[in-house]
Amino acid sequence: MNTQQFRQTIKKKWLDYYVENRVWIARLQVWVNCDGQRRPSSSFILATLASLEPQLNQLLPLIVDLSSNPDRIIAALDLNFNPDEQLKAASKPSPKALENGSVKQKPANDALKFLPAASFYETDLPANQVSHLISKIDESCEGGRSGRSVES
Template sequence: MNIEQLRQSLKDKWLVYYRDNRPWLARLAVWVNCNGQRRPSSSFILATLSVLEPELTAFLPLVVDLNSNPDRIVMALGLNFNPDRALDSMDKGNAIINEAKLLPARAKVIPGSEPVSRVYAKRDEDCGGSGRK
């Protein structure tokens, strides 16, 4: 697998995991703002993906030797994005495709997935948390 395939595989697996676990992840205090993107902390993303993608487990020790900053690793892997926005964009794209095929659009509401306005997180590596100081 080349690096672009790995990046795409990681993004896909992360978004599927996030979509399936969105109700409780949205309330978990792991959210940070990193380079203008609201997302779970780098450590949380990397730990989750190391379980979901076996190739990452073989690749990660080398990456950590080169750069041990989790935020930079997440950025290099193309994972510095807001998963809620990514899923919403995918849902809109699927709705357009479904309408073009004259099929009913997929349901967009996931129970318990309402935006959370009071999520507090600790400072995560280089990125500032979204919580109180």
């Protein structure tokens, strides 16, 4: 098994899943700041990938025997990154591609548009900003919660 290729495969699956589900993931209280990176919790990422990648599901018992710390597992799988920043960086063309003219700039009106997320809080903010505020309610890497919890 090529470990680098495996890491790239699960990274792609995680980012694809995140793109498809970012509206509700952004609103969950699963966000952490770990080693300077803001991302969903390690447990959330591992549980998601275990259902998306059968090979990881088979390897997890061995991986957990080696380290039961989910943050270390995420770091070893090269998944300790902010998915929004990763997607933004991946969507930018390289300077060389721009120089060669091989990348055509799309007009701004071709950008993806999402419906605004529903809000748990009454607010005067536009709906598209509310989900960003809710997603900032973080947990620490140690598993403790900080911030206020969302109650219905």
